Amino acid sequence: MPRETMTIAQKVESIRILSPDGTVDKKLEPKLPDEDLLGLYKTMLSSRLFDERCFMLQRQGRIGTYGPTKGQEAASLGFAYCINNNDWFVPAFRETAAMLYRGWPMSTIMLWWGGHEIGATPPKGLNDLPICVPVSSQCQLAMGISWAQKLKKTKDVTLVFVGDGGTSEGDFHEAMNFAGVYKLPLVQVIQNNQWAISIPRHAQTASPTIAQKAIAYGFDAFQVDGNDILACIVAGQEAVKKAREGGGPTIIEAITYRLGVHTTADDPKKYRKDEEVKEWEPKDPLIRFKAYLEKKKLLTDAVETKLREEIRLKLDEATAVAEGYRASKTEFFEYVYAEMTPELRKQKAELEEYLAHGAKPSHANELSRV
């Protein structure tokens, strides 16, 4: 047998439609209704301002550690735009823009970062999972959800997110393998923001792209400019359509950048150069989309000012709702099982008796670093 080079049928397509200065590739430009475009911009801006608000709340000790999404708004929102409420949405933890678009109240997301279980409670009417902390574990859940969609013969799809770092976990690999084997209606977005805390993308995998991993799982992938919301939407729509029509899963690697800290407990100066951040700042997805909308005469300074004011009021309201939230100190016993066990009832009573005597738990604290 001679040595031969194999041809592998799967492909990776790369897409960019909006360049950093807002110039659009007319041939690739999706035809989206004006009100959708403006709505998307408003969500991106809301997410950005939400970030700023949470930063302030964290600095003032009003919420805990906060993980900003600055610079990655398009790379979550663009894909969330492509699904509807019956579809499932499975976030990691840097999908604030997508969560806002899906209809998560700002106050709920704030409550999650404020250390309340109610913040992990999806709003009624949405097929959404809450923020997922164990990196990549959500990929398995999404795989299972899309499996159920297929077995139940719905026409629904599942959209799931993971970070570049998360693709190193066994969970990611296993989920993608199953998705390929069972041809599941799954769209796996990788927000490749170049860093996993201090570990740069090149130290995470020797693979030149993350998208190409799809080839080994037996399905296609896109690599898109994740700071170009139009590219995210075009790739997302194609992947969702394929999944709905029984064509199986797609990996979409969205190339983006974490402009901010990993979380408020992180000091990026220890591991990355300011120059790198400076290089990425002009590629900010908001700048680009704004320029595009201005050229289309959909956005003016006056509209921008009005939007910002509206969002500021919503943030004030959300902050008040979040800070006004009160839960009983012993309600955590009530959600272990559908019904409390006799032992749990006993433990709850024990704690209630202790608290009733005016006890205030006192502990020495260490500053959070997560």
Add this chain to the structure above:
Amino acid sequence: MPQMTMVQAINLAMKEAMREDPNVVVLGQDVGQDEGVFRVTEGLLKEFGPDRCIDTPLAEAAIAGGTIGMALAGMKPICEMQFDGFSYQSLHQIEGHARRFRNRTRGRLSVPMVMRFPYGGGIRAIEHHSEAPEATYAHWAGLKVVLPSSPRNARALLRAAILDPDPVIYMEPKAIYRAFREEVPEAPETMPIGKARIARAGKDMTIISYAASLRAALEAAETLEDEHRIDAEVIDLLSVSPLDSDTINASVRKTGRAVIVHEAPRHCSVSGEIVARIVEESLLYLEAPIKRVTGFDTAIPFFANELTYIPDAGRVVKAALETARF
């Protein structure tokens, strides 16, 4: 003698071992350039280079499995799980391999590794960052499970763990990482793994605890002395596997009363094992039922309410008084 925090003491123990033995390496997520998310590995990359202080990709099973492989091949690796809650991602390697090799090869192969991670609640961290999984690990024969309570014993026990011929799971109570300083001797020292320490001598009752909960136990002992004239002995276990039955039983035989304190949930916990060992060996010495002050049998609440869950001195005092007045 220098004063240091637990973070500094753990860091020192790693540096000392790395200086002495080129086979000692440290690996994990963000342990190199970032020096660990809690700065526990500060200075290691600088002093020992990237072959001995290794930043890995984000995969706990690979970190643990790779560590086991290195240990099998004659190295002395120390791997870090970034948080307690993510050590679960490595369990099939630890349970299925690390703890079994000595037994299944009749001692031909062994796994002299250390897996260390920040342990427990109390720092207002998000979900999965405040877990107390010691009972899970203690259940698996072949592993040693160590939980230091102060800078000095943290350094001595980590040294012992690194020198130990078997796999040691070393849990670092993150709530007291920087809560206080303690004098640590210039020269490296070790403490035997599996031996408890009398943290406070007393004669009226025995309070048994470990890790960050020890502080609640000691604070309670002070209150009991000052306000109730009860002289409590406080035992600091330091390791929950092996468990020092002798020290526990000797104390309980003397005092006749026992209260056990830990932040992990109660069901199938270390305190359950301690109660069993007291009952098995010292039942007729008991003057009152044994009390347990622990986390509840729920998930630890999100951080806004975590201090309701973690035992504090008040709960220990209440249980101690019930025991004393029985």
